[in-house]
Amino acid sequence: MVAQESALQSLQRWVPGLNLGQDTICMEFAGSPSVCVGFLRVLPFPPTSQKHALSTNSNGFVHVKNPHLDLLPEDILYHFDLGTKTHDLPSMFGDVKFVCVGGSPNRMREFARFMHKELGLEGDGNNITDICAGTDRYSMYKSGPVLSISHGMGIPSISIMLHELIKLLHHAKSRDVTIIRIGTSGGIGIRPGTVVITDIAVDAFFRPQFEQVILDKVVVRNTELHQELAENLLRCSNEINDFPTIIGHTMCTYDFYEGQGRLDGALCSFSKEEKFEYLQKAYGAGVRNIEMESSVFAAMCHLCGLKAAVVCVTLLDRLQGDQITESHAVLAEYQKRPQKLIAKFIRKQLSLCT
Ligand SMILES: O=P(O)(O)O[C@H]1O[C@H](CO)[C@@H](O)[C@H]1O
Numbered sequence: 001m002v003a004q005e006s007a008l009q010s011l012q013r014w015v016p017g018l019n020l021g022q023d024t025i026c027m028e029f030a031g032s033p034s035v036c037v038g039f040l041r042v043l044p045f046p047p048t049s050q051k052h053a054l055s056t057n058s059n060g061f062v063h064v065k066n067p068h069l070d071l072l073p074e075d076i077l078y079h080f081d082l083g084t085k086t087h088d089l090p091s092m093f094g095d096v097k098f099v100c101v102g103g104s105p106n107r108m109r110e111f112a113r114f115m116h117k118e119l120g121l122e123g124d125g126n127n128i129t130d131i132c133a134g135t136d137r138y139s140m141y142k143s144g145p146v147l148s149i150s151h152g153m154g155i156p157s158i159s160i161m162l163h164e165l166i167k168l169l170h171h172a173k174s175r176d177v178t179i180i181r182i183g184t185s186g187g188i189g190i191r192p193g194t195v196v197i198t199d200i201a202v203d204a205f206f207r208p209q210f211e212q213v214i215l216d217k218v219v220v221r222n223t224e225l226h227q228e229l230a231e232n233l234l235r236c237s238n239e240i241n242d243f244p245t246i247i248g249h250t251m252c253t254y255d256f257y258e259g260q261g262r263l264d265g266a267l268c269s270f271s272k273e274e275k276f277e278y279l280q281k282a283y284g285a286g287v288r289n290i291e292m293e294s295s296v297f298a299a300m301c302h303l304c305g306l307k308a309a310v311v312c313v314t315l316l317d318r319l320q321g322d323q324i325t326e327s328h329a330v331l332a333e334y335q336k337r338p339q340k341l342i343a344k345f346i347r348k349q350l351s352l353c354t
């Protein structure tokens with residue numbers, strides 16, 4: 001009972017007025033295998049002082065949490081068309097320090113080219129090649145210590161990519177890796193073009209958790225992101241001072257249309273008033289933008305010891321409409337904003353600028 005109350009209090013710090021269910025459920029913490037504690041449909045947060053300790057590990061290696069992996073004679077990263085026997089992963093990826101991921105293959109190629117220039121690497125970066133050219137599931141580019149990978153749309157797509165990426169970094173013995181999702185989103189009550197740095201990803205009920213069904217159980221995972229990294233990114237953005245940037249909660253949904261309360265999908269069973277009521281409720285719970293990958297991204301990175309951030313530009317204000325009406329030129333400039341911010345951050349981390 002005591003544990004339930006403190007978990008509840010902790011949760012309500014993040015999501016005021018949250019309504020909690022009482023199902024039996026498994027909770028999973030970084031640094032421990034999953035534990036079934038039952039009766040509480042929330043994941044208790046650690047006290048503030050423990051937050052960063054949970055998100056990083058002492059030797060800086062990425063952890064995989066799967067005892068079966070050691071028994072494999074070879075690990076085939078099928079959707080990357082890479083493998084431990086066919087590729088020398090440590091020499092290919094051992095120096096990776098930053099991984100940037102985003103939905104679109106073209107955006108991630110452009111980002112790799114941009115980073116090539118920003119890092120002052122040799123050549124113009126235009127003939128940078130797709131490391132995953134043997135498959136059309138994902139695209140991957142490397143610019144010095146920066147890996148740029150596409151993940152497609154939605155939780156299942158990014159989740160498959162992350163399983164293979166985390167194993168890749170583990171096999172490569174990469175250390176002290178920071179991973180950042182640079183994406184697009186729909187804003188709530190903020191100016192289009194605003195960049196939102198996520199402090200915590202919430203689900204469609206505004207709960208800071210991700211539910212993964214494993215065999216016949218629902219496992220609840222923490223969706224907290226690295227707070228210090230988020231604050232550091234906000235400082236970088238203030239230095240650029242080119243576009244508005246805020247820190248806020250990001251709601252992660254399973255769908256772009258009905259799942260995000262849009263009135264313009266092929267199906268819609270709710271009224272305009274109900275849509276606004278829902279979005280206002282989300283705003284009241286601290287949600288400033290909506291996208292489709294942040295919760296599983298936060299959960300998996302947290303469990304595997306990766307310092308993670310989500311940085312998404314908003315393409316529209318959902319309180320003003322559902323359709324994305326800005327011109328291609330405006331949208332292209334918006335999409336460049338998270339990239340500019342991350343480039344500045346990486347350059348600072350590498351002491352290439354002040
Ligand atoms: O812009 P990216 O990163 O692809 O992500 C956002 O855009 C897609 C929907 O248009 C969803 O995947 C959403 O999360």
Ligand SMILES: O=c1cc[nH]c(=O)[nH]1
Nearest residue numbers: 184185186290291292
């Ligand atoms: O409204 C939006 C815009 C981009 N991506 C989303 O998921 N939603």
